[in-house]
Amino acid sequence: QVQLVESGGGLVQAGGSLRLSCAASGRTFSSSAMGWFRQAPGKERSFVATITWRTGSTYYADSVKGRFTISRDNAKNTGYLQMNSLKPEDTGVYYCAAPPRLRVGVLQSIADYDYWGHGTQVTVSS
DSSP: OOEEEEEOOEEEETTOOEEEEEEEESSOGGGOOEEEEEEOTTSOOEEEEEEOSSSOOEEEOTTTTTTEEEEEETTTTEEEEEEOSOOGGGOEEEEEEEOSTTOOSOOOSGGGOSEEOOOEEEEEEO
16 A cells, blocks of 8 residues: 655745655655645646656646756655745645556656645745
């Protein structure tokens, strides 16, 4: 059973930074892609970033490109989302997700992922 636990959310002023973590159990990150999604109040959950398992290639939503960085530490079985230059529109609940093991491709759809954490709240004040 794969379990994902996010941490690192909080309240930050616009222009500030946060680093989210996603600790995984029941899954070796070195053989799994990972994604981050977010859900703003009153909106649907949307793609933020993903990292492929085989090459470690990264892909981002246009709205966060150049400000957010997704990474992983295979030794710690933990993924990260470094968020810089935060804006009020980045506010929402952030979820990490894992697809089926060894799934390849650029996974940007909710349907690509089988396992989800419970989310961590990020609030950016203006």
